[in-house]
Amino acid sequence: MDKQHKASIDGDQWAQCVRDHGWLWDAANGEAAATLILAHGAGAPMDSDWMNDMAGRLAGLGVNVLRFEFPYMAQRRVDGVKRPPNPAGKLQECWREVYAEVRRHVAGVLAVGGKSMGGRMASLLADELGADALVCLGYPFYAVGKPEKPRVEHLAGLQTRTLIVQGERDALGNREAVEAYTLSPSIEVAWLAAGDHDLKPLKVSGFTHEQHLASAAQKVAEFLSK
Numbered sequence: 001m002d003k004q005h006k007a008s009i010d011g012d013q014w015a016q017c018v019r020d021h022g023w024l025w026d027a028a029n030g031e032a033a034a035t036l037i038l039a040h041g042a043g044a045p046m047d048s049d050w051m052n053d054m055a056g057r058l059a060g061l062g063v064n065v066l067r068f069e070f071p072y073m074a075q076r077r078v079d080g081v082k083r084p085p086n087p088a089g090k091l092q093e094c095w096r097e098v099y100a101e102v103r104r105h106v107a108g109v110l111a112v113g114g115k116s117m118g119g120r121m122a123s124l125l126a127d128e129l130g131a132d133a134l135v136c137l138g139y140p141f142y143a144v145g146k147p148e149k150p151r152v153e154h155l156a157g158l159q160t161r162t163l164i165v166q167g168e169r170d171a172l173g174n175r176e177a178v179e180a181y182t183l184s185p186s187i188e189v190a191w192l193a194a195g196d197h198d199l200k201p202l203k204v205s206g207f208t209h210e211q212h213l214a215s216a217a218q219k220v221a222e223f224l225s226k
Helices: 011-021 049-060 071-079 088-105 117-129 209-225
Strands: 024-026 034-039 063-068 110-115 133-137 162-167 187-192
Touching: 011 024, 011 088, 024 049, 034 049, 034 088, 034 117, 034 133, 034 209, 049 063, 049 110, 049 209, 063 088, 063 209, 088 110, 088 117, 110 117, 117 133, 117 162, 133 209, 162 209, 187 209
Parallel strands: 034 063, 034 110, 110 133, 133 162, 162 187
Antiparallel strands: 024 063
16 A cells, blocks of 8 residues: 555654543554554443454554543443443544544544444444444444344445444344345445354354454454555
8 A cells, every 4th residue: 555554753642642542552563554443332341351352463463453432431440330321422422533533643544443332333424534444343233132123224325445244143233134234335244154243153153252253353454454
C-alpha cells in the first residue's frame, strides 16, 4: 500500500493521548497494514480475556488495535457496579468521539469494528464516519430466540467494506437465519464451523476454540490488508 500506517509523526503525543483516555493500544509487529478501533461487547470490558487475545493476535498479524470503553463500562471500572449498556445514541456518540480523536493521530487505513454490540454500533456509523473498513466479530443480528426480529435494516444499504466473522450456531445470528437476510454487496460473511457467539465450536466439529480464534484473526488481517 502507498499509505503509511504508523502513529502520527509525534509518537510520544499519541502515546500520551492513549494514556489520557485510558485506552489500550496494541501496536502491530513490523509495518502495520491498518489500524482497527475494536469496541467491546455488551457484557465484558475492553480488557476481557477474549478482547486481549484477539487484539494480541491481530497485532501479531500486522494490525494496530485501539481499544476503548463505552461510558457504562468505564463507570463499572470505577465503582464495580454492573449496569446495562448506555442508550444507543450515547454509545454512538462515544464512537464518534473516539474515531475523531484516533483519526487525528493515526495515519493510513483506519477501520472500525468490535465484538457483538461494539461491532453493531460501529456498523450504524461506518458510512457516516467514512471509515476505510468495518469488522464485526460475532454480529448480534437479533436478540436471543428472536430471529424473526432482525436488526439488519441498515445492513442492506451499507457502503463500507465489511467483514463479519460469525459462528454457524451463534445464538444471536446462526447461519440459517442470516443467510435469509438481505445484506449489502459490500458485506462479506466468514462462517466458522459450529462456532457460538464467542466463536467457540462444538467438539464434534473437529475444530478447537484456539483454531477458530486464529482463523478469525487471520481473516481480519487479510481483509484489512487488501
